[in-house]
C-alpha cells in the first residue's frame with residue numbers, strides 16, 4: 001500500500017508502521033493462526049515477518065526478510081509447535097533499513113528463560129535507556145527501539161524474578177508509542193502506551209478455545225475470533241492457563257489514538273475504538289464534498305484508501321462515482337526495481353488510468369494524503385494523458401505540516417510540501433485545476449469513535465508525548481527556516 005505508484009522514488013504517503021499479533025490457545029495450531037493473522041495485517045509492514053511460539057518449556061522463532069507468504073511455508077510452520085504465539089510484520093521506522101537482526105519478534109533470554117517481543121510504534125527516549133543498560137553490562141544486537149524495550153523488560157525481570165514487574169517497569173520508563181505483544185514459554189502478554197497511540201485489540205476464539213490479540217480487528221476476523229475489547233492505554237493484559245487478566249501497568253495519560261489510522265493505515269474492514277474504518281472514510285468523502293464542492297462529471301478514488309471517500313463524495317454531491325484508476329494488486333513492496341529505461345518509458349507499476357472512462361471528463365479525484373507531492377503530480381499528469389478535461393484534487397486529510405515520531409516514517413518539515421508551499425503553489429506544482437484538503441474539524445466529525453482523544457500532531461505540531469530535542473532538532477525546520485539559518489533570506 002505504501003509503495004509509490006511510480007517506481008524509483010519514495011512513496012508519497014506516510015509509510016506504514018508494523019503489525020503485531022498474538023495467540024494463546026491450547027490444542028490449536030497457533031503458528032498457523034499467527035501466519036493468517038499477519039497476512040491480514042500485511043498492509044502495515046512488508047519488509048520482514050516473524051512468528052515465535054512457546055510450548056511451555058521454551059520458545060522457537062522463525063523470521064526473515066520478505067512478505068509473510070515468502071517467509072512461511074508448511075515446513076516452517078510445522079517446526080513452530082506450541083500453544084502461545086506472537087507474530088510481527090515490520091516496516092522499518094526505527095533501527096534503519098530492513099535487516100534480519102531488526103526483524104521481529106525479538107528474542108531475549110532472562111536467566112535461562114526466553115521471551116519473544118513484537119512491537120508496533122516508535123519509542124522516543126531509547127538512547128538514554130540503552131546507554132544505562134549498556135553501563136549495567138547488557139549487550140545489544142541491533143539498533144532497534146524494540147530491542148531496547150525487550151532488554152529493559154529483561155533486566156528488571158532478572159532482578160525481581162517476575163516478568164510482570166519487568167513489563168511494568170519498562171512501561172514506566174519507555175516514552176513514545178508502543179502496542180506490544182510478548183510471549184513467555186507459557187503466557188501471552190499485551191500492553192499499550194499510556195496515550196494509546198497505536199491500536200491493539202483482544203478477541204476470543206469460539207467455544208473457549210483461546211485468545212487472540214491483534215493490531216486491527218481484521219486480524220481477529222481471519223482466524224474466526226470474536227472482538228472482545230481494545231487493550232486500554234497503559235494496560236497490561238495477560239493470557240495463561242487461568243484465562244485473561246488485566247492490570248494497569250502505568251497510569252493512562254491524555255488519550256491520543258493516531259487519527260491517521262482511519263485516513264490511511266488501517267484496513268477498511270477493521271473497526272478501531274468502535275468506529276468502522278470504511279464508514280469513517282465514506283464520511284470523510286461526504287464532509288469534503290460539503291466543504292469543497294466543485295462542478296465535475298465524475299468522482300474517482302485513488303485505490304485503495306481513496307475509494308470509500310470517493311463513494312462518500314459522490315453520494316453527497318450527486319456526481320457519479322467511476323472506477324477510473326485501476327490498481328495492480330500483486331505489486332507489493334518489492335526488491336526488484338525497474339531499470340532506468342523502464343522508468344523513462346513511464347511504466348506504471350501500481351496505478352493505471354482507464355482512458356475510456358476518463359477521456360473528456362471533468363474529474364474530482366479523492367486521495368488520502370499528500371506528503372511530498374511528487375506522486376500527486378504524476379497522478380495528475382497520468383490522468384491528463386488519459387484525456388481528462390479537468391482534474392480537481394480533494395484530499396481527505398488536512399495538510400501534513402509536521403513529522404511523525406510515533407511509528408510512521410514521515411519526513412522532516414523541509415520535505416513536507418504543505419509546510420513549504422501555499423495551497424496555490426501546491427496546486428500549481430501538482431498541476432491540478434483545484435486542490436483542497438479536508439479541515440481538521442471535518443476529519444474529526446467523520447470519525448465517531450468511542451472517545452475523542454486523537455493524536456493529530458502531523459497536522460497541528462502538538463505532540464502528545466514530548467519529542468527530545470536530539471530527535472526533533474532538524475526535523476522541525478522548513479526550507480525557509482534552513483534558508484534563514486544559512487543567511488539566504
Ligand code: SF4
Nearest residue numbers: 258259404455457458
Ligand atoms: S503524528 Fe500523525 S501519523 Fe503520527 S501518530 Fe500522530 S496522527 Fe498518527
